[in-house]
Amino acid sequence: MPEYEPVVGMECHAELLTNSKMFCGCKNEFGGEPNTRCCPICLGMPGALPVMNREAVNHVIRTALALNCEITRDAKFDRKNYFYPDLPKGYQISEYDKPIGVKGWLDIEVDGQVKRIHIRRVHLEEDTGKLFHVAGDESFVDLNRSGVPLMEIVTEFPPDIHSADEARAYLMKLRTILTFIGVCDGKMEEGSLRCEPNVSIREIGTHILGTKTEIKNLNSFRAVQKGIEFEVERQAELTEAGEKIVQETRGWNDAKQITFSQRSKEGEQEYRYFPEPDLLPLEISDDWIEQIRLNMPELPDSRKARIISEYGLSAYDAAYLIEEKELVDFFEETAKLSGDAKLSANWIMSDLARLLNTDNTPIQNSPISPAHLAEMVKLINDGTISGKIAKTLIEEMFTTSIAPGLIVEDKGWKTIKDTGAIEALVEKVMADNPAIISDIKEKGLMQKKGFLVGQVMKASQGKADPQDVNRIIDEKLIG
Numbered sequence: 001m002p003e004y005e006p007v008v009g010m011e012c013h014a015e016l017l018t019n020s021k022m023f024c025g026c027k028n029e030f031g032g033e034p035n036t037r038c039c040p041i042c043l044g045m046p047g048a049l050p051v052m053n054r055e056a057v058n059h060v061i062r063t064a065l066a067l068n069c070e071i072t073r074d075a076k077f078d079r080k081n082y083f084y085p086d087l088p089k090g091y092q093i094s095e096y097d098k099p100i101g102v103k104g105w106l107d108i109e110v111d112g113q114v115k116r117i118h119i120r121r122v123h124l125e126e127d128t129g130k131l132f133h134v135a136g137d138e139s140f141v142d143l144n145r146s147g148v149p150l151m152e153i154v155t156e157f158p159p160d161i162h163s164a165d166e167a168r169a170y171l172m173k174l175r176t177i178l179t180f181i182g183v184c185d186g187k188m189e190e191g192s193l194r195c196e197p198n199v200s201i202r203e204i205g206t207h208i209l210g211t212k213t214e215i216k217n218l219n220s221f222r223a224v225q226k227g228i229e230f231e232v233e234r235q236a237e238l239t240e241a242g243e244k245i246v247q248e249t250r251g252w253n254d255a256k257q258i259t260f261s262q263r264s265k266e267g268e269q270e271y272r273y274f275p276e277p278d279l280l281p282l283e284i285s286d287d288w289i290e291q292i293r294l295n296m297p298e299l300p301d302s303r304k305a306r307i308i309s310e311y312g313l314s315a316y317d318a319a320y321l322i323e324e325k326e327l328v329d330f331f332e333e334t335a336k337l338s339g340d341a342k343l344s345a346n347w348i349m350s351d352l353a354r355l356l357n358t359d360n361t362p363i364q365n366s367p368i369s370p371a372h373l374a375e376m377v378k379l380i381n382d383g384t385i386s387g388k389i390a391k392t393l394i395e396e397m398f399t400t401s402i403a404p405g406l407i408v409e410d411k412g413w414k415t416i417k418d419t420g421a422i423e424a425l426v427e428k429v430m431a432d433n434p435a436i437i438s439d440i441k442e443k444g445l446m447q448k449k450g451f452l453v454g455q456v457m458k459a460s461q462g463k464a465d466p467q468d469v470n471r472i473i474d475e476k477l478i479g
């Protein structure tokens, strides 16, 4: 059996973070009572005229610049004509032959290798409404989403992506960039970021492209990866059996982890694109572009490089923290306040991440603030509490949102500095364990000392400093 190589193109749609919709003043927000955020324009009433949302255009220019695109100075809008019940106008306003951004790229990293993925276009359009199919052959339409500004980002042809891992890495990187520059909230589960990979296979070593299929309804990184893996396997099996691959759109069944045939793909000529007569072409000036460039937030790649050099983090830690803008913001604030970046990162990536994950809480809603976490790190560093106590303390902070200093005071969790008190505990433990003492003293079994240290730490409820305990035990054993 020959070895096959996947060829994957990515079409991603991102709902833009604007106050109002693309061509009217209706609120742009997820959810809401169905059909309450609509007006004659987004309902597609005859004679209603669209008015361009400048902020949406700014977002697309910002994205195009962040993705290293050239900006089309005379970008324009076109009508893409088709009928579907979630599209009351019978056409979608989109950009056909003059998209705002062209010829860009982003870099991904898979297995330590950096790879450049070329981007063909970034364009602006409007979202459709949503259909709900309920039992008993009834369907409902909610037009709250109709006319929400939508950006489409398409990778270059022929595609650079040749594995499900690369496709996943591309999508993760794209999401990071979009959220860092504030144009999209990146919530795949709410459909704010949607991805439709098209997949074909070819024998390794050949350059002919095979028939491709497009996968829809993928709403997580995992689904994108599994969907592509499944499709590659399915196409390889068909090819081996001498059967033809049909060009079509396939859905993704997440429960069964399979793709299934939805409909054969329409050719683009069937959309009968023509210039949108109700909107003037854009005139994107140098000043406009420069203004956006000047206000561009720090991009993920440069921020990652900066937190490595500024805080001395490992590339692994930096890559972890950079995945979410809110996470790296949280880290930087904590690191600055605590003065110990490495220890701050460790607590964020281990105990805090676990608590947030168990509680299904995003970092931006963390009950522990950066200031409180920084205070905890300082309490550890100045010897007020032990690392062991801190493990319990962080749980208490998470549950109560109370400052760590107050909790430590209230619970009496300060490290015992009084050596007399530790001596008393050591003496008691030694008196309780004569057999261990004789093993150490007479048989030289020094490894048994660890047991004594453990017992003293336990007796001190974790509040003794293990170094003090070790030293005092040594003194008593010699004495």
Ligand SMILES: [Zn+2]
Residues within 6 Å of the ligand: 021, 024, 025, 026, 037, 038, 039, 040, 041, 042, 043, 147
């Ligand atoms: Zn409206």
